[in-house]
Amino acid sequence: MDGIYRLPAEWESDGAILLSWPHADTDWAYMLDDAIRCFIKIAEAIVPYQKVIVVAPDIDIPRSQLAHLPSDRVFFVSVDTNDTWARDFGPITLTDGNTYKVCDFRFNGWGLKFPACYDNLVTQALCSRKLILQPPCNCQDFVLEGGGIESDGMGTIMTTAYCQLSPNRNAALTKEQIQSYLKERFNARQILWLEHGALAGDDTDSHIDTLARFAPHDTIIYVGCDDSEDEHYQELQAMKRELMDMRTLDGMPFNLIELPLPDPIYDENGNRLPATYANFLATPNAVIMPVYGQPMKDRLAEQIVQIAFNTPVITVDCNALIRQHGSLHCVTMQLPQQILSI
Numbered sequence: 357m358d359g360i361y362r363l364p365a366e367w368e369s370d371g372a373i374l375l376s377w378p379h380a381d382t383d384w385a386y387m388l389d390d391a392i393r394c395f396i397k398i399a400e401a402i403v404p405y406q407k408v409i410v411v412a413p414d415i416d417i418p419r420s421q422l423a424h425l426p427s428d429r430v431f432f433v434s435v436d437t438n439d440t441w442a443r444d445f446g447p448i449t450l451t452d453g454n455t456y457k458v459c460d461f462r463f464n465g466w467g468l469k470f471p472a473c474y475d476n477l478v479t480q481a482l483c484s485r486k487l488i489l490q491p492p493c494n495c496q497d498f499v500l501e502g503g504g505i506e507s508d509g510m511g512t513i514m515t516t517a518y519c520q521l522s523p524n525r526n527a528a529l530t531k532e533q534i535q536s537y538l539k540e541r542f543n544a545r546q547i548l549w550l551e552h553g554a555l556a557g558d559d560t561d562s563h564i565d566t567l568a569r570f571a572p573h574d575t576i577i578y579v580g581c582d583d584s585e586d587e588h589y590q591e592l593q594a595m596k597r598e599l600m601d602m603r604t605l606d607g608m609p610f611n612l613i614e615l616p617l618p619d620p621i622y623d624e625n626g627n628r629l630p631a632t633y634a635n636f637l638a639t640p641n642a643v644i645m646p647v648y649g650q651p652m653k654d655r656l657a658e659q660i661v662q663i664a665f666n667t668p669v670i671t672v673d674c675n676a677l678i679r680q681h682g683s684l685h686c687v688t689m690q691l692p693q694q695i696l697s698i
Contacts, residue, residue, distance in 0.1 A: 361452045363450055363507040363513065363544070364449075364507065365507055365572075367572070367665065368640065369449070370692065372407035372693070373407070374411065374447075374689040375395060375411070375442060376478070377392075377411065377417070377418040378395060379437070382438065382439045383470075384440065390676040391680075393676070398644070398688070403425050404642075405641050406690075407429050408431070409431050409433065410422070411433045411435040412437065415434045435474075435482070437478065439470065442478075442689045444475075445479070447479040447482065447483075448461065448502055451694075456695045462476060462499045464476070464525070467522045468524045480492060486697055487697055503563035503564070506564045506568070511543070512544065513542055515547065515550070522561045545605055550562075550567065550599075552591050552598060553594075555632060558681065560681075560682075560686075566632045566635055567634060568599060573611065576613070578613070587628070596612075614660075616633065618648045618650055629678045629679065629681060633653075635684055637684060640667075643668070644671075644672060645684065646677070646683045647671045649673060
């Protein structure tokens, strides 16, 4: 596919992982120490495999908290931020096999749910400060979050209708127009839509990275539920049937691998939180995966992901992240080395 800019599969990207550090002016304020400890563990898990780029309003704070990590593996950029969900406001990078295009889509706080005035400018800041070596491709006329799309790197994009058709994202566009836009922007040959699968407590409107993920060799890893008493049972069974009906560009069914659904985790008000093992970060040489202090299911999910990717799986307890309705993939964004100055 040289000469055609495409959205690579996540595991193709070898370079750095972007983290947006928790601080006192984020929603983490009430549990800031717990959040920071989790972010430190995530950085420690990533550093052996990828560089880490940390953005924060005051970089002296994360610099001191990560001082034990190799200085040639962790880099800091002073940028104002609203929150920490780098997956959704970070740059989305395309490649034609030789050169790269850095796309800067509009981030509006998951359909105007949360403030995003600073987060929406992070990609521009990284480019203007020459950490990213080229100016961004201005895609601010379209609302899109990185967690809302999944690419197999070969021309297939997977997404969810509930997210992309949210009235506070691109309300002026029909489903057909959104599909055409995604095909054109990413030079995709097909868009696969999931209509089912919403997790309780997910305020992203069913991001695909909480539900189903591509893996090598025409594989989709997805969240399943076999407990008919669980509130997710009907939706996840319907999603499974949708996945079974999907086809590769060659007309073949995908290899489907089911992940367990973590046991319910609730907040202090008794509301269920959207814990999912599908929210992992895939790098070329390892997968960094969230776990939730549930030894049997954590271990089963780790084994499943290891088989699918045939790489080491490094686990990080993400119970802290779930308290703000996200997990590990949500706070990371891969940046290929070829676009970076570090």
